[in-house]
């Protein structure tokens with residue numbers, strides 16, 4: 001699936017501005033781009049990709065400090081990196097994890113949702129839809145190695161994956177807390193959750209805006225495994241190895257068959273969903289709530 005119009009335009013702008021694969025990364029000298037040794041890492045500004053072509057797997061590390069919030073730039077760069085892997089036949093699986101200590105992703109970037117104009121909200125929501133669709137319908141096996149708190153939009157990313165492994169730390173909660181902020185999750189994300197944990201559990205989780213700590217997350221089924229923090233990466237890779245043993249075409253066609261109806265319901269109503277979001281987020285009452293919440297977050301330190 002190609003990037004949607006607005007996101008593609010922004011992607012091109014980012015690429016022109018130099019947000020493309022480069023080395024060295026993390027201060028280590030690496031072969032020049034296209035060096036072809038199959039071991040080099042590549043990165044744009046906010047996503048670090050560590051490829052292991054021999055295994056057919058890449059690890060994508062979200063590194064948009066401080067909290068990997070889903071800004072337009074971050075989502076665009078993430079999708080560029082994902083598309084690069086999708087287009088490279090060497091890669092059949094991706095582990096998604098965080099490079100920001102203690103936070104997988106803080107979810108949607110609240111500064112994108114506050115005090116902006118309707119055109120911005122529309123562009124932003126289109127990018128959120130695109131992120132979800134591209135991940136949800138990815139041909140590749142996606143394993144989320146969740147090494148930090150994972151609320152709302154962070155959970156959105158994790159829910160698109162085929163498998164979620166959560167590090168066992170009581171601070172690492174996961175869930176869709178939107179109602180706690182006075183926000184309603186979009187229907188397609190609700191469907192994604194229902195597909196994952198069932199209808200009744202979703203009713204409770206969504207209405208109460210529940211954030212599950214590891215043991216509860218495992219019990220309700222929003223994650224598939226909880227492991228000690230120091231075993232997260234190795235567990236994610238061994239889960240991946242199991243999935244990689246299945247012939248790709250059969251696995252992918254099965255995944256597409258299982259996910260088609262849920263994805264189609266958004267694809268058919270993308271514009272209406274954007275309009276709905278713009279109307280909702282532009283309301284004075286919602287703006288006020290989000291601004292107060294953002295201020296509280298900022299005052300936490302002071």
Ligand SMILES: CC/C=C\C/C=C\C/C=C\C=C\CC(=O)SCCNC(=O)CCNC(=O)[C@H](O)C(C)(C)COP(=O)(O)OP(=O)(O)OC[C@H]1O[C@@H](n2cnc3c(N)ncnc32)[C@H](O)[C@@H]1OP(=O)(O)O
Nearest residue numbers: 066069106107108109110111152153186276277280297298
């Ligand atoms: C009718 C229906 C139609 C359509 C659908 C309608 C509506 C749907 C609309 C929106 C859906 C929204 C879903 C979301 O994702 S909203 C975001 C939810 N996320 C959160 O509530 C998490 C907030 N953050 C935190 O709880 C914490 O930051 C933390 C636990 C992730 C990390 O804690 P730390 O103590 O490590 O870090 P902090 O000091 O709190 O934060 C550092 C820094 O980062 C800023 N920040 C944190 N989160 C966000 C964010 N989500 N967006 C933007 N910025 C964020 C925070 O303010 C600090 O900034 P400063 O350094 O002080 O400047």
